[in-house]
Amino acid sequence: MSTHRASSRRFRLARLPNSIFAFLLVFMVASLWVPRFFTPGNLSSLLLQSSIMIILSVAMALVIIAGGIDLSMGSVLSMCGVIMALCMRNGLHALVAIGIGLAIGALFGLLNGLIVTRLRVPPFIATFGSMGIAQSLANTLSGRRTIYWESGSHSSLVDLLKGDVVHIQLGPESSMVFYIPFLVVLTAVVVGGVIFLFRRTVLGAYVHAIGENEEVARLSGIATRSWTTLLYVISGALAGFAGLLMLIRTNSMQPTSGDWLEFVAVVAAVLGGNALEGGKGSLVGAIFGALTLYMVRNALALKGIDTSVTMVVIGAVLVIGMFLNALATRHEKKLSARAETENA
Amino acid sequence: MGKLLEFRNISKTFPGVKALDDVSLDLNPGEVHVVVGENGAGKSTMMKIISGVYAPDRGELLLDDIPLGRNTPKIAEQHGIAMIYQELSIVPELSVMENIFLGHEIRRGILIDRKAMDKRAEELLASIGVKVSPGTLVKNLSIANQQMIEIAKALSKNARVIVFDEPTSSLTDAEIKELFRIITALRGKGVGMFYISHRLEEIFEIGDRITIMRDGRKIATAPIAEMDMGKVVEGIAGRRIENVFQRHFPAKGEILLELKDLCGERFQHVNLNVRAGEIIGLAGLVGSGRSEVVRAAFGIDPYSAGEVLVRGKKMPRNNPQRLAHEGVAFLPEDRKREGLALSLSIRENAVISALRRLNPLTIVDGRRERATVRDFVRKLGISSPTIEKLVHFLSGGTQQKVVLAKWLITEASIFIFDEPTRGIDVGSKSSIYSLMDELVGLGAGIVMISSELPEVLGMSDRIYVMAQGRIAGEIDREEADHVSVIQLAFSQTSASQGRSLQ
Numbered sequence: 001m002s003t004h005r006a007s008s009r010r011f012r013l014a015r016l017p018n019s020i021f022a023f024l025l026v027f028m029v030a031s032l033w034v035p036r037f038f039t040p041g042n043l044s045s046l047l048l049q050s051s052i053m054i055i056l057s058v059a060m061a062l063v064i065i066a067g068g069i070d071l072s073m074g075s076v077l078s079m080c081g082v083i084m085a086l087c088m089r090n091g092l093h094a095l096v097a098i099g100i101g102l103a104i105g106a107l108f109g110l111l112n113g114l115i116v117t118r119l120r121v122p123p124f125i126a127t128f129g130s131m132g133i134a135q136s137l138a139n140t141l142s143g144r145r146t147i148y149w150e151s152g153s154h155s156s157l158v159d160l161l162k163g164d165v166v167h168i169q170l171g172p173e174s175s176m177v178f179y180i181p182f183l184v185v186l187t188a189v190v191v192g193g194v195i196f197l198f199r200r201t202v203l204g205a206y207v208h209a210i211g212e213n214e215e216v217a218r219l220s221g222i223a224t225r226s227w228t229t230l231l232y233v234i235s236g237a238l239a240g241f242a243g244l245l246m247l248i249r250t251n252s253m254q255p256t257s258g259d260w261l262e263f264v265a266v267v268a269a270v271l272g273g274n275a276l277e278g279g280k281g282s283l284v285g286a287i288f289g290a291l292t293l294y295m296v297r298n299a300l301a302l303k304g305i306d307t308s309v310t311m312v313v314i315g316a317v318l319v320i321g322m323f324l325n326a327l328a329t330r331h332e333k334k335l336s337a338r339a340e341t342e343n344a
Numbered sequence: 345m346g347k348l349l350e351f352r353n354i355s356k357t358f359p360g361v362k363a364l365d366d367v368s369l370d371l372n373p374g375e376v377h378v379v380v381g382e383n384g385a386g387k388s389t390m391m392k393i394i395s396g397v398y399a400p401d402r403g404e405l406l407l408d409d410i411p412l413g414r415n416t417p418k419i420a421e422q423h424g425i426a427m428i429y430q431e432l433s434i435v436p437e438l439s440v441m442e443n444i445f446l447g448h449e450i451r452r453g454i455l456i457d458r459k460a461m462d463k464r465a466e467e468l469l470a471s472i473g474v475k476v477s478p479g480t481l482v483k484n485l486s487i488a489n490q491q492m493i494e495i496a497k498a499l500s501k502n503a504r505v506i507v508f509d510e511p512t513s514s515l516t517d518a519e520i521k522e523l524f525r526i527i528t529a530l531r532g533k534g535v536g537m538f539y540i541s542h543r544l545e546e547i548f549e550i551g552d553r554i555t556i557m558r559d560g561r562k563i564a565t566a567p568i569a570e571m572d573m574g575k576v577v578e579g580i581a582g583r584r585i586e587n588v589f590q591r592h593f594p595a596k597g598e599i600l601l602e603l604k605d606l607c608g609e610r611f612q613h614v615n616l617n618v619r620a621g622e623i624i625g626l627a628g629l630v631g632s633g634r635s636e637v638v639r640a641a642f643g644i645d646p647y648s649a650g651e652v653l654v655r656g657k658k659m660p661r662n663n664p665q666r667l668a669h670e671g672v673a674f675l676p677e678d679r680k681r682e683g684l685a686l687s688l689s690i691r692e693n694a695v696i697s698a699l700r701r702l703n704p705l706t707i708v709d710g711r712r713e714r715a716t717v718r719d720f721v722r723k724l725g726i727s728s729p730t731i732e733k734l735v736h737f738l739s740g741g742t743q744q745k746v747v748l749a750k751w752l753i754t755e756a757s758i759f760i761f762d763e764p765t766r767g768i769d770v771g772s773k774s775s776i777y778s779l780m781d782e783l784v785g786l787g788a789g790i791v792m793i794s795s796e797l798p799e800v801l802g803m804s805d806r807i808y809v810m811a812q813g814r815i816a817g818e819i820d821r822e823e824a825d826h827v828s829v830i831q832l833a834f835s836q837t838s839a840s841q842g843r844s845l846q
């Protein structure tokens with residue numbers, strides 16, 4: 001029995017998402033090939049740059065595994081950011097502003113969830129619709145202009161969050177500064193929290209079951225509509241949170257800052273092995289997907305290569321990552337086939 | 345003694361079908377109540393009313409003589425009702441343990457208690473004799489093991505009422521024995537069970553009472569001791585069936601399909617052939633490699649050595665299109681995943697492989713298509729108001745018939761059938777057997793994998809028996825009987841374990 005258990009716990013190469021293979025590949029190539037890539041400073045800024053996308057792709061993966069999609073993410077990000085910035089411009093305390101922003105993000109998620117589960121509108125259409133609503137709200141509220149606020153005691157929290165937790169000067173140049181901004185820590189905490197919920201509560205199993213076959217989930221006594229709605233609420237709140245990160249990083253808020261980010265998040269999630277038909281995938285995969293995308297961008301920029309090449313390289317990375325994963329899967333299948341014949 | 349559960353005058357209508365018409369039925373504690381009837385008779389619909397999937401249009405459901413009122417899967421579960429659905433209801437991407445406890449996880453606060461679930465899952469699996477670890481992903485299991493996971497899932501709920509909707513359709517003898525042992529134990533504990541099956545031999549072994557249904561109505565309920573096979577068959581089919589296995593033996597022709605020394609991951613050195621006019625039975629235990637051999641032969645899975653010859657021509661590997669082009673038709677074991685498009689209609693599914701034949705000028709000839717499909721619908725006894733009904737809404741056995749129709753319509757000359765009559769009622773089984781007989785009469789050759797011995801013995805000209813990935817022996821029709829086949833099926837298993845079969 002004990003050997004039995006051990007084998008089920010064994011580390012499974014093929015269970016790792018594609019994006020980890022892609023990530024390692026890109027990381028190695030970039031480190032060897034791009035001179036200023038593997039420096040403390042660059043790696044730190046890479047983390048900072050990708051943190052917003054990490055949040056969005058985790059949220060996207062959650063919805064995608066459940067067989068849905070959330071296209072409103074980018075505009076909800078902009079809208080929530082604009083609302084938070086406006087609150088602070090009007091002297092509201094940052095904590096209150098953040099609370100309002102996150103609540104409105106969650107409310108939009110609730111709206112998405114109800115439209116999808118109660119009115120039975122396909123998620124693609126439903127969230128496309130609310131994308132329009134959120135975007136025009138962002139535009140109207142901001143008057144299509146960047147919003148600044150006067151820094152004061154009420155906004156000191158934002159100023160604090162803009163700083164670094166760790167800051168080590170390893171050498172004279174800026175590339176030798178290793179730093180970890182508050183933003184990255186915040187991102188890690190939130191993402192860690194979502195992953196914890198996903199793994200240690202029923203959330204993970206339910207999301208997979210709903211995405212794989214909603215009927216089966218329903219027959220197992222799962223309140224599929226409530227759970228699906230909850231996912232969109234989480235996704236909306238996380239988009240709002242990403243808006244907060246954007247606002248802190250730029251110390252201002254543009255109504256267009258979330259443009260197209262939902263599509264990048266879809267690419268990151270898919271790169272992370274989250275099949276768009278639902279039922280399979282992983283949150284960790286999405287994180288590495290996001291990291292890989294930003295790493296490719298970063299490396300090409302450092303190398304001075306035109307950004308239009310970025311998507312081509314990302315496509316190639318996606319294919320190679322999948323190929324490596326397929327190899328690992330085949331290898332594992334062989335092992336399990338052998339194990340089953342030995343058992344028989 | 346009070347009734348555990350009772351249906352009172354239940355009716356249920358779906359668009360165009362009266363699935364249940366004023367049915368009353370009850371269940372005592374500690375009883376196995378067998379329900380039989382032709383495909384589409386309404387058996388599954390009735391059971392789904394117990395488990396809260398459908399609400400009846402009229403009538404009521406009583407539990408311990410108290411009307412149940414509103415019912416949903418969750419409410420049913422809280423009342424101690426568990427159901428094993430006819431269509432597998434598991435999630436392939438989740439582990440065995442997660443599947444067993446899906447919807448009723450063991451929790452500590454809001455967190456799931458993986459350790460406790462792991463332990464409980466292991467106990468459950470051990471108690472039903474399944475040798476897989478709780479952490480295995482379900483998609484990596486054989487269909488038989490997936491079915492056993494469903495059973496473990498139902499058992500994990502400690503239910504008072506358990507419904508088995510065709511639990512044995514993808515199990516073999518060893519697993520069925522195990523299941524019956526569990527059912528007997530549950531009966532001793534006072535659990536009431538409904539048991540639906542088309543395998544009529546087994547219902548006499550396990551049942552206490554039997555109910556026969558036809559066309560949404562109850563024909564009869566009686567203690568099983570007062571019934572015999574003839575009566576049951578007549579009740580289901582509505583007619584007497586003297587000889588289920590009708591065979592004429594035409595003259596044999598050329599060798600149509602031949603496997604020479606085929607080796608793969610799960611089978612070694614397989615040699616077999618089929619001549620025109622022949623039905624070949626491929627028998628053996630589940631896991632003996634039967635399905636794997638035919639999948640490789642048809643080009644779906646790879647093989648490492650050996651040859652596949654069609655009419656003496658060597659076939660390329662991994663090329664099912666080529667085999668289909670040479671007139672080989674393959675009916676896979678897993679009809680839901682590999683045989684049907686659930687969101688298409690009966691007609692669309694039936695013609696999908698024969699589109700080129702039916703429409704030689706590549707322009708769809710709707711009249712001809714419909715006529716052909718109607719012809720097979722009639723021959724196979726597919727029960728549906730129209731051929732445009734979506735396959736998703738058909739009863740389990742009726743779906744199986746659509747898969748069969750799909751391959752029969754292709755007018756292939758070599759048929760590979762993996763469990764062709766799984767889940768099909770006796771009446772239709774005998775029609776399918778005569779269709780098969782008709783096909784070989786016209787010069788076709790058939791390879792039939794089957795776990796039902798009577799079917800193998802009744803239909804085959806020759807029987808190959810597989811054991812542990814090898815052909816353990818070949819028996820002619822005249823010499824074949826239960827004993828000889830079973831002995832071969834177990835032969836190498838026992839030899840390799842250093843024991844001899846007693």
Ligand SMILES: Nc1ncnc2c1ncn2[C@@H]1O[C@H](COP(=O)(O)OP(=O)(O)OP(=O)(O)O)[C@@H](O)[C@H]1O
Nearest residue numbers: 358363383384385386387388389737738739740741
């Ligand atoms: N959801 C549905 N929508 C429409 N028709 C349905 C639905 N479910 C079942 N039916 C129809 O109701 C009838 C009874 O189906 P049911 O599944 O109860 O048959 P069954 O007795 O279980 O048959 P089998 O032996 O093939 O499993 C069939 O004609 C079927 O097509």
Ligand SMILES: [Mg+2]
Nearest residue numbers: 388430739740
């Ligand atoms: Mg049924």
